[in-house]
Amino acid sequence: MISLPLHQALSEEIAQNAISIMKQLETSLINYFTSSNTHIKPAINACHKQELFLHLLNMLCVKLKLSGVNDIAYAALQFLIAHYMEPFTLEKLAKILNCHPTHLIRCFKKQYGIPPTQMLIKIRLNRACSLLMNPEISITSIAYSVGFSSASYFCKQFKKNFQYSPKEYRSKFLPDAPGSQTHDYTATTLQDPQ
Numbered sequence: 001m002i003s004l005p006l007h008q009a010l011s012e013e014i015a016q017n018a019i020s021i022m023k024q025l026e027t028s029l030i031n032y033f034t035s036s037n038t039h040i041k042p043a044i045n046a047c048h049k050q051e052l053f054l055h056l057l058n059m060l061c062v063k064l065k066l067s068g069v070n071d072i073a074y075a076a077l078q079f080l081i082a083h084y085m086e087p088f089t090l091e092k093l094a095k096i097l098n099c100h101p102t103h104l105i106r107c108f109k110k111q112y113g114i115p116p117t118q119m120l121i122k123i124r125l126n127r128a129c130s131l132l133m134n135p136e137i138s139i140t141s142i143a144y145s146v147g148f149s150s151a152s153y154f155c156k157q158f159k160k161n162f163q164y165s166p167k168e169y170r171s172k173f174l175p176d177a178p179g180s181q182t183h184d185y186t187a188t189t190l191q192d193p194q
Helices: 012-034 040-067 071-082 090-096 101-112 116-132 139-145 151-162 166-173
Strands: none
Touching: 071 090, 071 101, 071 116, 090 101, 090 116, 101 116, 116 139, 116 151, 116 166, 139 151, 139 166, 151 166
């Protein structure tokens, strides 16, 4: 099975080369179906098509190695950001990424310095911070909406990461609240590893 990187950007030169190769593959397929009565020509076309396809895959692999980004770690981070509110297991994520959970953890820690489970907590807490700025939403509702399975665990993690309980955070940093500060106090800013 061949797996290509998720959400991987190609440079302009590599993208143009890839498009050129794909056009050559398309042209050879069109030519194959519209011409040739001989038995030798289809075999040559098949070899040529396979060569072009392997060249395309090689270009994509070289791009990955040059970028310095671990594709498993990057794809895992993208998945966590997109699905932070859903129930999570390492086994499920590893299966989606077609790797072993231990390998996933190793790659993720090497790239981001923390395991995926801790990153998920940080993503959830960052989202909770923005929701806490709305006084209409209860803390319990926020806990569940960002993916925590219990409000008490949410409060424990929030205090551990911010040194404030969610209620204290809301009263301290909510605009127009008595004693509030205009200070952005979020756990970790997530950046694209490029």
